[in-house]
Amino acid sequence: MSSATFQLEQGAVFAPDGIPLHYGDLAGEYQSALTAAVLMDRSHEGRLLLRGGDRLALIHRISTNDVEKLPEHEGKPTIFTSPIGRVIDRITIYNTGETALVLTDPGRGQAVSNMIRRNIFFNDNLQIEDIAPTTRQFVIAGAKADAVIAEFTSDAVNTSVLSSHQVTVENDQVMLSRVTPVAKSQWSIIAAESAAERVWHALLQIGNAQGLRAAGSLAYNALRVRSGRPAAGHELSSEYIPLEIGLWDEVSFTKGCYTGQEIIARMESRGKLARTIIQLELERPVEANTPLHLEGREIGMLTSCAAAPDGINYGIGVVKTATAQPGLTLTANEAAAKIKGLAGVQPAAEH
Numbered sequence: 001m002s003s004a005t006f007q008l009e010q011g012a013v014f015a016p017d018g019i020p021l022h023y024g025d026l027a028g029e030y031q032s033a034l035t036a037a038v039l040m041d042r043s044h045e046g047r048l049l050l051r052g053g054d055r056l057a058l059i060h061r062i063s064t065n066d067v068e069k070l071p072e073h074e075g076k077p078t079i080f081t082s083p084i085g086r087v088i089d090r091i092t093i094y095n096t097g098e099t100a101l102v103l104t105d106p107g108r109g110q111a112v113s114n115m116i117r118r119n120i121f122f123n124d125n126l127q128i129e130d131i132a133p134t135t136r137q138f139v140i141a142g143a144k145a146d147a148v149i150a151e152f153t154s155d156a157v158n159t160s161v162l163s164s165h166q167v168t169v170e171n172d173q174v175m176l177s178r179v180t181p182v183a184k185s186q187w188s189i190i191a192a193e194s195a196a197e198r199v200w201h202a203l204l205q206i207g208n209a210q211g212l213r214a215a216g217s218l219a220y221n222a223l224r225v226r227s228g229r230p231a232a233g234h235e236l237s238s239e240y241i242p243l244e245i246g247l248w249d250e251v252s253f254t255k256g257c258y259t260g261q262e263i264i265a266r267m268e269s270r271g272k273l274a275r276t277i278i279q280l281e282l283e284r285p286v287e288a289n290t291p292l293h294l295e296g297r298e299i300g301m302l303t304s305c306a307a308a309p310d311g312i313n314y315g316i317g318v319v320k321t322a323t324a325q326p327g328l329t330l331t332a333n334e335a336a337a338k339i340k341g342l343a344g345v346q347p348a349a350e351h
Helices: 026-035 055-062 109-118 145-150 193-206 217-227 261-270
Strands: 020-022 037-041 045-051 075-081 087-095 099-106 127-130 135-142 164-169 172-178 185-192 212-214 275-282 290-294 297-307 313-320 329-332 335-342
Touching (some): 055 099, 099 109, 145 185, 164 193, 217 297, 217 313, 275 297, 297 329, 313 329
Antiparallel strands (some): 037 135, 045 127, 075 087, 087 099, 164 172, 290 297, 297 313
């Protein structure tokens, strides 16, 4: 994906994938997400459009959540798992009427498309279009994100979490969706590539009164780790089953079979997992995939770490459940790592 000239003019420093890393003021971007709102380019996240009468039924058949009767304009996260219940990929699927929109983690669009295609049987009515090459995806996130959205569509902010809408920004049609937030509230805006520059500038102008400013992926990652949200290549990996990484709300225990269902159901029925996901604060930055120790004994893994601009080093880890005690201090590469609490959605929230 090529870098956007209109973002370069605003001072963007780009990653090799064409996504802005920052705009020259990482601390300001991060603080704006916590107190106001930020506009970020997330076009490296996958975007697939599904057509055909089996567009929801097939995803329902091969993933963890109950999405077959998803109401129009609503979405749900769901997970593809291996035969032994380990995470392969996580998506959010929206019923957008005659189509379904699938959003993936960064760089996972093609892998998800391939998985869906492998599961299409000869009598399934489903066509897949990868719309990432012809669109761009922006995100508005932060404490005042809803107030920014209300400036051009007051109806949307009164709808449920994970809802979708077709709206107009200036004179351009865009798809607006609530997504799982990394900072208070978060919205995805998908615009045609030909309209991307106009929509970007229009959003910044519309959100000016709420303090909206451009931010890059470094701020996003710090917010992600701070919020304890799992990500592809970190917590979303073949090392873990969904329940171990706080995704209890993305698994249906009443739907029919799917790949890995027996293992996940067995783990749920036991009432206690061997491992669980935690949020950490570290005394210094530590590389991900570093073992976590308690009194010299390895009890888990540091799966993500981010040095936030406010000087706090946030981490996510997966540890033995018996050691997941808030206030307990672990070590990661000899750095102190204090457990702040559990991450994600835990079983108590579902049962």
